[in-house]
Amino acid sequence: MLDRLQYVKQRFDEISDLIIQPDVIADQKRYVQLNKEYKDLKALVEKREEYINLDGNIKEAKEILADGSDAEMVEMAKMQLEEAQERLPQLEEEIKFMLIPKDPEDAKNVMVEIRAGTGGDEASIFAGDLYRMYTKYCDSKGWRTSVVDVSEGTSGGFKEVVFEVSGEDVYGTLKYEAGVHRVQRVPQTETQGRVHTSAATVMVLPEAEEFDVQIDMNDVRIDYFCSSGPGGQSVNTTKSAVRLTHVPTGLVAQCQDQKSQHKNKDKALEVLRSRLYEQELAKKQAEDATKRNSQVSSGDRSAKIRTYNYAQGRITDHRIGLSIFDLDGFMNGNLHKMIDELQLVANTEKLKESEVF
Structure with missing residues (x-):
């Protein structure tokens, strides 16, 4: 999924540059189409950031649990891991629906x-x-x-x-x-x-x-x-x-x-x-x-x-x-x-x- 989202991020960055170009702004039809695509991709890019953060939180929590030297940190890591693992499948479903090609x-x-x-x-x-x-x-x-x-x-x-x-x-x-x-x-x-x-x-x-x-x-x-x-x-x-x-x-x-x-x-x-x-x-x-x-x-x-x-x-x-x-x-x-x-x-x-x- 991250590979697919990386392509989305690249396209989002490309459009971000395009919509400020004078020749694109002058072409009203293309400008409107690119702005619509920009808005759709922006929502996906935000989901991508949430996905990366969740994935990072899960890895970090697992490392703390594997170490086990700090009891207080272990307790916090358990809570962090539980929350992240509960949210991750929901987020994956949301991203899958958003990646369906739009009519x-x-x-x-x-x-x-x-x-x-x-x-x-x-x-x-x-x-x-x-x-x-x-x-x-x-x-x-x-x-x-x-x-x-x-x-x-x-x-x-x-x-x-x-x-x-x-x-x-x-x-x-x-x-x-x-x-x-x-x-x-x-x-x-x-x-x-x-x-x-x-x-x-x-x-x-x-x-x-x-x-x-x-x-x-x-x-x-x-x-x-x-x-x-x-x-x-x-x-x-x-x-x-x-x-x-x-x-x-x-x-x-x-x-x-x-x-x-x-x-x-x-x-x-x-x-x-x-x-x-x-x-x-x-x-x-x-x-x-x-x-x-x-x-x-x-x-x-x-x-x-x-x-x-x-x-x-x-x-x-x-x-x-x-x-x-x-x-x-x-x-x-x-x-x-x-x-x-x-x-x-x-x-x-x-x-x-x-x-x-």
């Missing part, structure tokens, strides 16, 4: 799309609940969210809502939320007190940069229309809303949340680029899935991934068999335990496949 997509911002599925008005209300849950979770992470497009339900919630999330390692955290979410509860409109089952689909698309996906605007049909819903005097009076259709693939993206037509067009183009990028990414993930049987799905939008059971106050993730009995907290954005467990399972699988150890 380059994980650092990207995302477009999240929530669509009401089966269940009529109750499905729209549930889609609204999921939107509120995710925005609260994003707030707790210090991420920024902004609505791109929305279609409101007839009795509350959303038929569909698209929003952008930007921050640190957003896709790597939220990608496991993609799939079908099912809710079991008594709707407010239900007079007989019967439990209904409804569903909503969540899609998490990594935000594509221009250099990721090149769109020929000759392949795009642009339609302008009046905005609908809340928005003041401009609603239904000016054609500020924009719908883009990518003719070769049939993919559609629209935005009506911004006041200006130009801004709506830019936002719609971002969504379209992300959908095209996700389409290619989904193909790659499907190919990877045939190579390995991954327990945690991170993109299959047709897979039922989670059930929210209100009668029992329980959320169950079907991929890892984890149930959490804190529905109120969960719906108020406390997703941390669930997402941590999903990431742990995924990383454990990657570790099994890794040839590093």
